[in-house]
Amino acid sequence: MSSQVSQYIRDNRQQHLDQLIEFLRIPSISALSDHKEDVRKAAEWVVESLKGAGLTTAQLMETPGHPVVYGEWSHPDNTHTILVYGHYDVQPVDPVELWDSPPFEPVIHDEKLYARGASDDKGQTFMHVKAVEAMLKVNGTLPFNVKFLIEGEEEIGSPSLDAFVSEHKDLLASDILMISDTPILGKGKPAVCTGLRGLCSLQVDVKGAKGDLHSGLYGGAVQNSIHALVQLLSTLRDEEGRIQVEGFYDGVIEPTEEEREGYKKLGNYEEELKSELGVSELFGEAGYTAREHTWVRPTLEVNGIYGGFQGEGVKTVIPSLAHAKITCRLVPGQDPDTISELIENHLKAHTPPGVTVNTTRFDKGKPFLAPTDHPAFKTATDSYEKVYGEPALFTRMGGSIPVVETFDQVLSIPILLMGFGLPSENFHAPNEHFHLENYDKGIETLLTFWDTLSL
Incomplete structure (x- = not known):
């Protein structure tokens, strides 16, 4: 130059x-x-x-x-x-x-x-x-x-x-x-x-009764859409973050041992990351480092969840509708359309009684x-x-x-x-x-x- x-x-x-x-x-x-x-x-x-x-x-x-x-x-x-x-x-x-x-x-x-x-x-x-x-x-x-x-x-x-x-x-x-x-x-x-990493994203819409209900008149007899959504979302991952959707990891190409050894040479990232983010503990599936969690492993994250009364104070209703937004980061060997379909099948199979579930697909990338x-x-x-x-x-x-x-x-x-x-x-x-x-x-x-x- x-x-x-x-x-x-x-x-x-x-x-x-x-x-x-x-x-x-x-x-x-x-x-x-x-x-x-x-x-x-x-x-x-x-x-x-x-x-x-x-x-x-x-x-x-x-x-x-x-x-x-x-x-x-x-x-x-x-x-x-x-x-x-x-x-x-x-x-x-x-x-x-x-x-x-x-x-x-x-x-x-x-x-x-x-x-x-x-x-x-x-x-x-x-x-x-x-x-x-x-x-x-x-x-x-x-x-x-x-x-x-x-x-x-x-x-x-x-x-x-x-x-x-x-x-x-x-x-x-x-x-x-x-x-x-x-x-x-x-x-x-x-x-x-x-x-x-690639990407797929979905919105999950849960519908219960035809409208919001008085929690005193109907509470205990009708499914609450927010409870149903939380129950449904809890089936997607285990306590360590491993994704429970059947077929989710099929085809995932693991990093080579040479690549993993190269990551180790970059030094310990965990303490630095905890300090940077202001958290006491990190999270992720067993057997992988923090760098590997964020670079070479797929994820499923709930990015937003909402429904029911959001205003000041309390409104004693059983919400009719509840919603969540989900994104997955994907790694080589995974296809966004296939993963979206697997998640939709999982949600359908695990839908609690008394509600219906619909999904809408959004951004995707390989x-x-x-x-x-x-x-x-x-x-x-x-x-x-x-x-x-x-x-x-x-x-x-x-x-x-x-x-x-x-x-x-x-x-x-x-x-x-x-x-x-x-x-x-x-x-x-x-x-x-x-x-x-x-x-x-x-x-x-x-x-x-x-x-x-x-x-």
């Missing part, structure tokens, strides 16, 4: 941060229909940002849902192409009262940028744009052709993107795909993510595991080490990026997950933030990667 390119990044740091703050002010919450226009506004902002960076093509491309942003720069002498993927949509902000500052009024404290989307994924996507801009502004060219695909539905499972990628396979043809939407191991501990023998992975680890001064390790991530498996199947190119967030940055939670140390080092790492990659 030339000293002039590095100097450009340093000279324009405040201007770039001001631009990122402007981006973060847009409440592009894809899950909420009230924010549909905000999501589109964010897409339009990305288009203008790509144009400002010097790309020759930057445009909105419509989908049945929120639009995709596509950008491109190419030169006839370049023989290879890098595709960069990211997303401009963000998670809802609830519970908003737990934020220390308004989620869409970005603030910087202690060299941390606080806002919804700061780390997931506006900040990390923005870094790629600025890296490309720096090379184009200083050198007037790039060592590779580049394409950007920035979507607005990642936080709702990318429902429109599978079809988009298949339909535009030729447009997206590249030699490698880069994504920054994953964390490093910790402060000063870079990592290349080689695996993602797990992904990358081979690491492509030379780009070596370039990535070397680039991290050059900037951070520490060797980068291969890790997995417990979260999901649903479209990654689609990219793998449709485009058949190496997928490199080079993230710069920290696990403690409150993705999806109040007070999401991005450490500016990793913002700065991240751009430098990306520039080093581009400068040294050989395909």
